[in-house]
Amino acid sequence: MAWDATGLDPRLLRALSKRGFEQPTPVQGEAIPRALEGRDIVARARTGSGKTLAYLLPALHRVLSAGKGRAGWQALVLVPTRELCEQVREEAAAVATACGGELSATAIAGDGPLRAAAATAGQLVVTTPAKAAQALREGVLTPRMLEERLQVLVLDEADLLLSYGYEEDVAALAPQIPRSCQCMLMSATSSDDVDRLTKLVLHNPLTLNLLGAATSGDQAGAAAAAAAGGAAAEIEHFRIDMPPGCASGGPAAETAEKLLHLLALLKLNLVQRKVLIFVNDAEAGMRARLFLEAFGVRAALLNAELPLNSRHHILQEFNKGLFDYLIATDDVHGAAADGAAASGGGKQQRRKGGGGKDKGGKRKKDEEFGVTRGIDFKGVRTVINFDMPSSTQGYVHRVGRTGRAGQSGAAISLLAPSDAALAAELEAMLQTSSSSGEEGTDAERQQAAAAAAAAAGDDSDSGSDDEEGGSGRGRGGAAAGLQPHPRLTKKGVEGLRYRAEDVARSITKNVIKEARAKELKNELLNSQRLAAFFEEHPQDLNLLKHDKPLAATGAAAAAAHLKHIPAYLRDPTLQGRSFVGNTGRGVLPARKRRKTEGLDPVKGFVRAPRKGGDANEEETELEKAAAQWGKKHRKKAGKAARAAEFAPKQNVRKNRGRKRGVVVQQQSFGAKWSGGRGRVVSRPPVGCKPNVCTKNGVSNGCLTAKGGKQYACVDLGHGVIDATECTDGSVCDPEKLFCVTQPDNSPCAGRADGCYHFSHHDGMCIGGQQSLCPNLGPCNAAGTACEQPAQDNACTQNKVTNGCLVTPDGEFACTTKGSGHTQATECLAGTTCDMATLTCVPEQPDDGPCAGRADGCYHFSHHDGMCTGGQQSLCPDLGSCNADGTACEGSEDDPNAKCAGKRDGCYTGHNVTYYTCRNGTAADCPAGTHCSSAALDATCV
Ligand SMILES: Nc1ncnc2c1ncn2[C@@H]1O[C@H](COP(=O)(O)OP(=O)(O)OP(=O)(O)O)[C@@H](O)[C@H]1O
Numbered sequence: 001m002a003w004d005a006t007g008l009d010p011r012l013l014r015a016l017s018k019r020g021f022e023q024p025t026p027v028q029g030e031a032i033p034r035a036l037e038g039r040d041i042v043a044r045a046r047t048g049s050g051k052t053l054a055y056l057l058p059a060l061h062r063v064l065s066a067g068k069g070r071a072g073w074q075a076l077v078l079v080p081t082r083e084l085c086e087q088v089r090e091e092a093a094a095v096a097t098a099c100g101g102e103l104s105a106t107a108i109a110g111d112g113p114l115r116a117a118a119a120t121a122g123q124l125v126v127t128t129p130a131k132a133a134q135a136l137r138e139g140v141l142t143p144r145m146l147e148e149r150l151q152v153l154v155l156d157e158a159d160l161l162l163s164y165g166y167e168e169d170v171a172a173l174a175p176q177i178p179r180s181c182q183c184m185l186m187s188a189t190s191s192d193d194v195d196r197l198t199k200l201v202l203h204n205p206l207t208l209n210l211l212g213a214a215t216s217g218d219q220a221g222a223a224a225a226a227a228a229g230g231a232a233a234e235i236e237h238f239r240i241d242m243p244p245g246c247a248s249g250g251p252a253a254e255t256a257e258k259l260l261h262l263l264a265l266l267k268l269n270l271v272q273r274k275v276l277i278f279v280n281d282a283e284a285g286m287r288a289r290l291f292l293e294a295f296g297v298r299a300a301l302l303n304a305e306l307p308l309n310s311r312h313h314i315l316q317e318f319n320k321g322l323f324d325y326l327i328a329t330d331d332v333h334g335a336a337a338d339g340a341a342a343s344g345g346g347k348q349q350r351r352k353g354g355g356g357k358d359k360g361g362k363r364k365k366d367e368e369f370g371v372t373r374g375i376d377f378k379g380v381r382t383v384i385n386f387d388m389p390s391s392t393q394g395y396v397h398r399v400g401r402t403g404r405a406g407q408s409g410a411a412i413s414l415l416a417p418s419d420a421a422l423a424a425e426l427e428a429m430l431q432t433s434s435s436s437g438e439e440g441t442d443a444e445r446q447q448a449a450a451a452a453a454a455a456a457g458d459d460s461d462s463g464s465d466d467e468e469g470g471s472g473r474g475r476g477g478a479a480a481g482l483q484p485h486p487r488l489t490k491k492g493v494e495g496l497r498y499r500a501e502d503v504a505r506s507i508t509k510n511v512i513k514e515a516r517a518k519e520l521k522n523e524l525l526n527s528q529r530l531a532a533f534f535e536e537h538p539q540d541l542n543l544l545k546h547d548k549p550l551a552a553t554g555a556a557a558a559a560a561h562l563k564h565i566p567a568y569l570r571d572p573t574l575q576g577r578s579f580v581g582n583t584g585r586g587v588l589p590a591r592k593r594r595k596t597e598g599l600d601p602v603k604g605f606v607r608a609p610r611k612g613g614d615a616n617e618e619e620t621e622l623e624k625a626a627a628q629w630g631k632k633h634r635k636k637a638g639k640a641a642r643a644a645e646f647a648p649k650q651n652v653r654k655n656r657g658r659k660r661g662v663v664v665q666q667q668s669f670g671a672k673w674s675g676g677r678g679r680v681v682s683r684p685p686v687g688c689k690p691n692v693c694t695k696n697g698v699s700n701g702c703l704t705a706k707g708g709k710q711y712a713c714v715d716l717g718h719g720v721i722d723a724t725e726c727t728d729g730s731v732c733d734p735e736k737l738f739c740v741t742q743p744d745n746s747p748c749a750g751r752a753d754g755c756y757h758f759s760h761h762d763g764m765c766i767g768g769q770q771s772l773c774p775n776l777g778p779c780n781a782a783g784t785a786c787e788q789p790a791q792d793n794a795c796t797q798n799k800v801t802n803g804c805l806v807t808p809d810g811e812f813a814c815t816t817k818g819s820g821h822t823q824a825t826e827c828l829a830g831t832t833c834d835m836a837t838l839t840c841v842p843e844q845p846d847d848g849p850c851a852g853r854a855d856g857c858y859h860f861s862h863h864d865g866m867c868t869g870g871q872q873s874l875c876p877d878l879g880s881c882n883a884d885g886t887a888c889e890g891s892e893d894d895p896n897a898k899c900a901g902k903r904d905g906c907y908t909g910h911n912v913t914y915y916t917c918r919n920g921t922a923a924d925c926p927a928g929t930h931c932s933s934a935a936l937d938a939t940c941v
Pocket residue numbers: 021022023024025028045046047048049050051052053187188227228229374375376400401404405
């Protein structure tokens with residue numbers, strides 16, 4: 001179906017074409033025409049199938065049809081979480097903006113004053129049921145208002161609304177909904193909750209069931225999927241069973257096994273990036289992060305502990321492709337709700353477990369925060385369930401973060417023995433849905449699961465010992481259901497076991513606790529104090545990166561040698577194209593391959609027996625492999641052996657008689673290393689002559705010039721110097737003594753066509769995002785670089801070098817600065833940068849909290865309020881932040897309005913008003929004053 005055939009207002013059609021949505025998805029194709037007829041609609045469609053536009057477009061159409069005479073809110077969208085409020089608002093705002101500014105959307109989600117928010121709201125309001133019910137209680141919404149204004153009501157993510165504990169709220173609202181109001185209900189799963197909600201709110205609805213549309217190959221589905229992303233959307237479901245024996249070791253052993261398998265998947269490039277890893281609590285998330293970090297795999301965390309700003313920011317960065325691995329904690333409510341759903345608990349139970357109110361009836365803080373459910377993570381190719389959700393419904397929502405908008409994806413579940421029951425349910429669900437195209441109701445699923453569990457019998461462990469078939473092989477052999485992971489072999493996993501277990505052991509509860517505190521502190525700092533600073537200093541945004549290393553010491557700190565998996569530890573069958581599914585980023589880039597190929601496996605290892613152990617007992621596969629390698633490469637092995645001579649004496653003594661060049665034990669495994677066996681050798685290290693490193697006593701990451709080139713000299717201990725520390729195109733800076741990125745190493749080297757390079761990225765087309773291809777054609781197929789320059793155009797003529805893009809409409813693109821900030825400097829006068837589309841759009845009437853204020857109030861593009869994080873410096877001229885931290889108190893007649901007209905840098909203190917010196921310059925200081933210091937918060941004196 002084409003958009004034209006949906007009957008939508010031409011303004012909306014134009015907006016869709018501007019946004020590049022060529023065809024409706026199946027759910028849009030089915031739901032929109034019927035909704036335009038005015039009927040109540042229940043639509044069930046798989047995750048990522050475009051349900052949001054399926055209801056937004058008819059809702060906006062209806063508002064547009066009502067004409068300008070009807071101002072204020074007319075359509076109400078209820079979603080379960082604050083994050084979703086913002087996401088849906090952004091989607092609506094993107095369409096509304098492209099429509100020409102007649103429409104606007106507002107999210108009412110924070111703790112701010114409801115009355116003011118409702119009074120200034122746009123035509124479409126997105127909120128949670130709790131907020132709507134509160135508005136009713138407080139008289140902000142009255143039955144009369146609803147009768148007069150409300151034209152459309154939408155219950156989005158309906159399967160989650162009740163499990164998040166909103167039943168009472170919806171029940172309070174339902175009787176007040178006018179008969180003339182059109183109601184729509186959207187859901188990604190079918191459940192009894194959805195049926196209950198339908199009966200509660202909708203009148204004689206038309207039910208559209210498209211749960212099987214994207215995979216059933218029906219024409220509409222295929223066409224839309226093709227329009228949305230090429231191939232029909234498919235999610236492949238894989239399982240990796242932990243060895244049954246690990247159950248006897250308790251949760252710690254299970255976790256260690258899962259970490260090992262996770263490492264194997266990521267480190268051996270067996271999964272396609274981007275990767276979203278789900279854990280069940282924040283501690284597990286931090287453990288996984290520290291563990292991966294120790295092996296040089298940098299991941300960011302997303303959980304409900306983090307400040308809202310940070311979460312929003314992390315999401316934006318991940319969506320833009322600024323990092324590849326995100327460890328998300330399925331929020332408490334989701335987990336609790338799953339639990340309630342899984343246990344078949346009644347409504348009251350759910351209310352308590354999943355999102356109830358406290359005794360006073362006040363919703364608990366963070367009640368409506370959902371970190372992942374329903375969130376439109378862009379471009380996720382793999383979801384890994386490190387911990388399993390507690391229900392099939394939870395699974396559907398989690399894996400639905402991949403395979404979105406017509407893309408394909410893979411879901412991999414690490415199954416501990418204790419997950420057997422859920423695994424059987426999942427098998428049943430997936431089999432049912434593949435045969436019928438639907439997931440069935442709760443009862444049907446439970447029945448099928450019981451049958452599957454009985455059929456599975458005792459063979460739950462059959463795959464784990466399979467030599468070549470990979471963990472989990474032999475399980476779930478049917479075409480549908482959870483398949484064993486085809487690329488992960490036992491050999492591949494075992495090659496990493498020793499290192500992984502060592503590191504896993506070193507990540508103790510205390511280490512995690514400290515890292516969590518540090519992370520929280522970083523994020524609070526990021527989200528509050530530095531927000532304004534970084535707005536002005538994008539080059540320093542590196543400091544805000546969410547996947548920065550956390551562990552400073554111990555095994556959790558990334559030791560250089562752990563970052564590389566030597567060839568002899570890899571399973572040779574895993575070479576080449578590695579991840580399951582599509583081509584692209586899973587294969588190690590050629591530059592990195594060159595670096596690792598042929599590396600001396602002895603590097604990073606030293607003669608040293610395991611504490612208290614017999615030296616010969618250490619003669620492992622690794623030793624044999626390395627000894628063989630040593631024969632072939634005598635020269636290098638001899639060098640390594642010389643290095644071994646610098647090993648601590650007692651170790652050398654114990655190893656007397658052993659073959660030279662034999663690798664005995666990796667020397668630098670954090671806890672062991674700092675536990676006393678290892679010590680930094682004071683003699684001049686082998687490999688580097690006495691130099692600036694030794695002179696300065698720098699033992700780690702020290703750099704020196706060698707043969708004109710610069711190297712990082714990392715002291716791996718025992719006199720072994722590793723000069724390969726500077727990776728990813730960076731080189732050593734001999735003055736700063738660390739690796740720095742040089743423009744010459746970037747893909748822009750030698751190009752004078754506006755190509756530019758992010759400090760922390762290799763390419764311009766980050767995540768295939770074409771707006772990062774200034775003046776150049778589109779991104780190349782791999783999404784790593786821009787194609788040849790397009791012909792001369794407005795960008796080249798104007799010599800705009802950054803983020804400039806000429807569209808058929810003659811618009812300029814604005815570019816992101818990598819932290820959720822947009823740069824509107826490429827936009828022509830009178831236009832501003834639109835976050836969602838990254839294009840310059842006509843400046844909108846400000847619908848922010850500063851709208852209509854001429855008192856110096858200003859509004860960050862990416863923040864809802866002036867008092868971001870309660871930061872008073874964002875309150876120019878106005879008193880302090882209000883109690884909610886969302887807006888500035890005070891008014892236009894503030895007697896201390898010395899900052900009036902000063903948009904930046906003006907700071908109102910508790911009792912005084914003075915100017916700050918941004919970036920140590922006195923630009924914002926009044927004439928005749930200068931900065932007191934170079935500090936961020938210096939004052940003009
Ligand atoms: N017609 C279309 N063509 C191409 N992409 C589309 C189209 N409609 C929506 N999309 C994109 O598909 C992605 C998923 O859409 P959306 O978030 O609405 O899915 P959903 O069904 O609501 O998922 P979930 O159930 O997980 O919330 C979004 O990035 C959206 O921009």
